[in-house]
Amino acid sequence: MKNTLNTAFLSNNGEYTFFKFRDRVITFLTGKRLEKYTKILEWDNGYIVVLCKNKNEDNLEEDYIDLLPILDNLYIEPEEFLAPIKEVEVRYD
Incomplete structure (x- = not known):
């Protein structure tokens, strides 16, 4: 089984995107x-x-997401939050 400790997950529901990492x-x-x-x-x-x-x-389209300004607006220290993330996967639960 894959270790997901350092994996974040991206999904959406309607107009909302969710970036999940550990308990955040x-x-x-x-x-x-x-x-x-x-x-x-x-x-x-x-x-x-x-x-x-x-x-x-x-057709599928390529898109780009920059989390740095989002984290800054939420007063989350980007370097600290992002450092342990080694990969991101798409996952819909």
Whole structure:
């Protein structure tokens, strides 16, 4: 079984995106077109490149999420929060 101690998880529900790591969930608004995330292409210490499916579109699109300003707005120290994260996966529970 895979050790998920250093894995964060990305998902969405409607316009809201959820970035879950251990016992913390960061929630933020995304575009109204987003249907679901499908695959993480790159994780670079707070910067995520992700494939997503948008409503009324057949092709997957590449999108970008920068967590640094989101964490700053929540008064979460980005370096401390992000340091233990080694990978990010798309997961819908």
